[in-house]
Amino acid sequence: MRTPYYESTIHRQIREKRENRKERIRGDLELYGGEVLQSDEMKQAYDQTHHKWSTLGEHTMRVAMSSVMICYALRKLNIKVNIPLVVVASLCHDLGMLDRGKFASLKESNTEHPKESVSVAKELVKDLPEEAESIIERHMWPIGETEAPDSLEGAIVSVADKYNAVKDIVKGSEVKHTNAKSYVLDEKEKILEKVR
Ligand SMILES: [Fe+2]
Ligand SMILES: [Fe+2]
Numbered sequence: 001m002r003t004p005y006y007e008s009t010i011h012r013q014i015r016e017k018r019e020n021r022k023e024r025i026r027g028d029l030e031l032y033g034g035e036v037l038q039s040d041e042m043k044q045a046y047d048q049t050h051h052k053w054s055t056l057g058e059h060t061m062r063v064a065m066s067s068v069m070i071c072y073a074l075r076k077l078n079i080k081v082n083i084p085l086v087v088v089a090s091l092c093h094d095l096g097m098l099d100r101g102k103f104a105s106l107k108e109s110n111t112e113h114p115k116e117s118v119s120v121a122k123e124l125v126k127d128l129p130e131e132a133e134s135i136i137e138r139h140m141w142p143i144g145e146t147e148a149p150d151s152l153e154g155a156i157v158s159v160a161d162k163y164n165a166v167k168d169i170v171k172g173s174e175v176k177h178t179n180a181k182s183y184v185l186d187e188k189e190k191i192l193e194k195v196r
Pocket of ligand 2: 161
């Protein structure tokens with residue numbers, strides 16, 4: 001007989017802490033990035049494939065959530081960090097990728113989308129701070145000829161972007177593996193049907 005699942009007090013506390021942290025992050029995203037989250041551009045982002053296996057919308061939310069999480073960790077170390085700035089910049093960093101077909105090549109997309117993202121951000125966010133422009137413009141660093149971030153907030157968004165790009169691709173390989181597995185099972189079923 002299987003032992004019934006038992007959640008220990010420590011496990012429960014860890015789970016609750018994680019849930020509370022996610023709620024807190026969501027709260028910060030809504031508080032400082034409401035204009036971006038409710039925009040048509042953000043809705044459109046969920047319909048556009050990104051990093052082969054993800055959507056631009058999902059990637060954006062992952063980058064924003066990771067960025068805010070890094071901010072919380074830094075604040076615990078008494079390092080000052082501007083969370084509203086990080087939220088706005090991370091939510092807008094790739095919105096210039098919308099309608100990707102407008103770029104002639106991957107190289108052009110890599111070099112041009114940060115500037116396009118700044119234009120979208122300026123339309124969506126009233127009084128977009130100059131620092132946010134710089135974070136968005138430099139977020140692709142060290143790819144291509146992009147300049148390195150010139151602020152702590154810029155470094156956070158750039159690191160969170162790379163981390164999540166890799167995660168998207170690794171997650172994608174899981175999806176690919178699962179698809180391949182179900183394909184094999186489908187084929188097996190077809191063969192069995194012929195034999196029956
Ligand atoms: Fe980007
Ligand atoms: Fe990105």
